[in-house]
Amino acid sequence: MAEKNKYSRRGGGKVGSADAEQQSRADLDAREYKYVLHISNDELDFLNRYREIIAAGTARFAEVHYNYLFDNPDIADVLYADEREGGDVSETIRAELVFMLDIFSVQEEGKREAALIHAGEQRYARGIKPVWVAGAYLMFMEFLRGLMAEQDIAALVRERLQNVLMKLSLRDIGLISEGYWNAALNEARSEMAHVCREHASIENLLSEIPQLLWSVDIKSNQVPYGNYPLHALYPEGLDAPFPFLKSTHAEDQQLLLTAWQEAVNGNISAREVRISLAGAPEHWYRLSLYPSLNHRGRPVQVHCLLEDINHAISERKQLERLSTTDSLTHLPNRTLWADHLSMALASSRRVPGSQIAVISLDINHFKMYNDTLGRDIGDLLLQEIAERLRSVVRESDSLARLGGDQFGILLSSVNDARTASERVITQVLDCFDVPFSCSDKQLCVSITMGAACFPDHGTNEQALLTNAESAMYRAKRNSLPFQFFDPVSDVSPVEQLRYSGQIRSALDNNEFVLHYQPQVDLRTSRITGAEALLRWQHPLEGTVYPKRIIPVAEQLGMISPITDWVLITALKQCKQWSCNGTMVPVSVNVSARSFQSPRLVEKIKWSLEKAEVSGDCLEIEITEATLMLDLERAADVLARLSDFGVSTAIDDFGTGYSSLSYLKRLPIHTLKIDQSFIIDVAFDNQDIAIVRSIIDLGHNLGYKVVAEGVESGMAWDMLNNLGCDSAQGFHVSHPLPEKHFASWLARSSASLI
Numbered sequence: 001m002a003e004k005n006k007y008s009r010r011g012g013g014k015v016g017s018a019d020a021e022q023q024s025r026a027d028l029d030a031r032e033y034k035y036v037l038h039i040s041n042d043e044l045d046f047l048n049r050y051r052e053i054i055a056a057g058t059a060r061f062a063e064v065h066y067n068y069l070f071d072n073p074d075i076a077d078v079l080y081a082d083e084r085e086g087g088d089v090s091e092t093i094r095a096e097l098v099f100m101l102d103i104f105s106v107q108e109e110g111k112r113e114a115a116l117i118h119a120g121e122q123r124y125a126r127g128i129k130p131v132w133v134a135g136a137y138l139m140f141m142e143f144l145r146g147l148m149a150e151q152d153i154a155a156l157v158r159e160r161l162q163n164v165l166m167k168l169s170l171r172d173i174g175l176i177s178e179g180y181w182n183a184a185l186n187e188a189r190s191e192m193a194h195v196c197r198e199h200a201s202i203e204n205l206l207s208e209i210p211q212l213l214w215s216v217d218i219k220s221n222q223v224p225y226g227n228y229p230l231h232a233l234y235p236e237g238l239d240a241p242f243p244f245l246k247s248t249h250a251e252d253q254q255l256l257l258t259a260w261q262e263a264v265n266g267n268i269s270a271r272e273v274r275i276s277l278a279g280a281p282e283h284w285y286r287l288s289l290y291p292s293l294n295h296r297g298r299p300v301q302v303h304c305l306l307e308d309i310n311h312a313i314s315e316r317k318q319l320e321r322l323s324t325t326d327s328l329t330h331l332p333n334r335t336l337w338a339d340h341l342s343m344a345l346a347s348s349r350r351v352p353g354s355q356i357a358v359i360s361l362d363i364n365h366f367k368m369y370n371d372t373l374g375r376d377i378g379d380l381l382l383q384e385i386a387e388r389l390r391s392v393v394r395e396s397d398s399l400a401r402l403g404g405d406q407f408g409i410l411l412s413s414v415n416d417a418r419t420a421s422e423r424v425i426t427q428v429l430d431c432f433d434v435p436f437s438c439s440d441k442q443l444c445v446s447i448t449m450g451a452a453c454f455p456d457h458g459t460n461e462q463a464l465l466t467n468a469e470s471a472m473y474r475a476k477r478n479s480l481p482f483q484f485f486d487p488v489s490d491v492s493p494v495e496q497l498r499y500s501g502q503i504r505s506a507l508d509n510n511e512f513v514l515h516y517q518p519q520v521d522l523r524t525s526r527i528t529g530a531e532a533l534l535r536w537q538h539p540l541e542g543t544v545y546p547k548r549i550i551p552v553a554e555q556l557g558m559i560s561p562i563t564d565w566v567l568i569t570a571l572k573q574c575k576q577w578s579c580n581g582t583m584v585p586v587s588v589n590v591s592a593r594s595f596q597s598p599r600l601v602e603k604i605k606w607s608l609e610k611a612e613v614s615g616d617c618l619e620i621e622i623t624e625a626t627l628m629l630d631l632e633r634a635a636d637v638l639a640r641l642s643d644f645g646v647s648t649a650i651d652d653f654g655t656g657y658s659s660l661s662y663l664k665r666l667p668i669h670t671l672k673i674d675q676s677f678i679i680d681v682a683f684d685n686q687d688i689a690i691v692r693s694i695i696d697l698g699h700n701l702g703y704k705v706v707a708e709g710v711e712s713g714m715a716w717d718m719l720n721n722l723g724c725d726s727a728q729g730f731h732v733s734h735p736l737p738e739k740h741f742a743s744w745l746a747r748s749s750a751s752l753i
Ligand code: C2E
Pocket: 517, 532, 533, 534, 545, 546, 547, 550, 566, 589, 590, 591, 621, 651, 652, 675, 708, 709, 710, 711, 728, 729, 730, 731, 735
């Protein structure tokens, strides 16, 4: 029993040096083997006596041994591999042989044993199997038996010798095996030590990182591994699969369970959830689940990682806010507003009858505030404006700064977009009545708005916004506080782009023509003049009307050559009519930009000369808005024109500027009442009142008053009763091409005679 204990402790003891340890072990082995194999000193002495005789015959064993090794393909492979790695195979075989033959030598106790153990270790390292060693010894014993039979040795002695040799070979095999054992054990130990070191460093790493890591066994629903921070949080034990399930935000618990289900189905999954870990304040965490599959591809475990992403989430939110919010006013920016708009559209499309209004709002002359008061005041003003707008726009309506001095208001899910936007527009206009205080300055600010409604004015985000802006620009051109989108008047950017290249060539290709609409004296029915109205005979689109041409031409800087062409063409026509016997003065519309041209007066003069007509053949029509752009200059231009007989009419009177004080400062001859008051003048008492007032005003100031848009006999009669001077409209004649106008002229002169 004591021996057994000694044996089992082998290799595990602490000895000073490695050599000393090996020697003492070999000594121990020598005694042990002698003991277990019953090898007595007598037997060894006996062998010693016959050693010379036997050893002499062993020289022949070399060949037997060589054949044994190379006849066995597995052993041969190992030997060749050894050779390939630079080993000397013949030398190895020779050494093996010598070592084996050494079995007879009587050596100092423990020496042979130590060598045998060492040999075992080496054979292990070279990949030689123990059974091959046993085979070699068996072969050697058989060879010796044959050798002894050849020698003249008595049978009894032979038997005893064989017995001793058998014991010695068993000892050799045993000790060589022990070498194998030692080597394998050492290798396993060092591998184990390596694994332990790696494990320790991984464990160390996992316990140092703040993320929580654990694995869940799907079948048993147990947690076979959890890293230190997780155990530290839950010292009582880990509930699978998520120890923190109960501390997860109620709205996010389902997310965890869905993620788990995905992982159990073999998919990597991740969720961002709010958890209050161990009573700490709620944070955002990302839970990532990685299923681990068995050899059949089935998930058996799920590796879980929980990381705190609170900081990243708040940074992300901050970034989102920055990218969707205007930093100056803290209002949503165009991107976010566009999102709101598309969401509103999506929900309105689902509900029949649900409408949307998009209002584009622009601050008039904002550049002036910036340039004169400085950008800081400009910024303050924008903030104040944003604040004021916020106070009138309802929570449910989306207000945004779309850029520069432009704001947007979105009214979603309303029953009547037009009425709703009129209500908001009125409130917004009202709130701008009060001046803004910006760093001890009182600033009066005016705005212009344009509105487009879904579904009437557009069915997608882009169309609605563009159309609201087009309406706003039209309102600006006409100096109106707001306008709704009008598909006839508002030119879309697409259209602008389409026409931009074509307008220039239209002039060169004579695609522009003038139609003439007569103005007739309401009492005598005699013609008093004709308004020249532009038409574009588009080669592909047919007749294009001025409301689509003029704004584009103005924006592209093409209006001056058009005005020049209209002037000269109309005046030449006037000359033609007068040559034919009828004096018909022409009215030519001059747009705001043309009116600004410093060479306007010279051009008109030149055109009159070129057409060989006098100034009283021409009346220019300008709108109130055009006049108001620069009143001083307007007064000067009109006075100079008046000097050589050209008269001036204010077109579309009543729709523009509300201040009438400018009238007395300008040399004006005619007021043309806007057709919006005339169309229903026969029925609408308010229109009657307005028209009556305008006529009175005009007459009191000494102007001629012309009514535009006279479409019916009843309107004609009413205007006649109200004392209006002239009428222009479909009731008299539509605008006519020159040839038809000539016929109309001939017919009407005849009927008057
Ligand atoms: P406007 O100067 O007020 O011209 C009158 C407009 O009313 C014309 O439209 C005419 O066709 C239309 N009209 C005439 N009688 C009636 C009527 O009884 N009922 C209705 N509903 N409409 C009537 P048009 O020709 O489409 O011109 C529109 C505007 O385009 C003009 O308004 C004028 O401001 C501008 N325009 C026309 N020709 C020129 C031009 O050569 N140069 C510039 N700068 N503007 C022009």
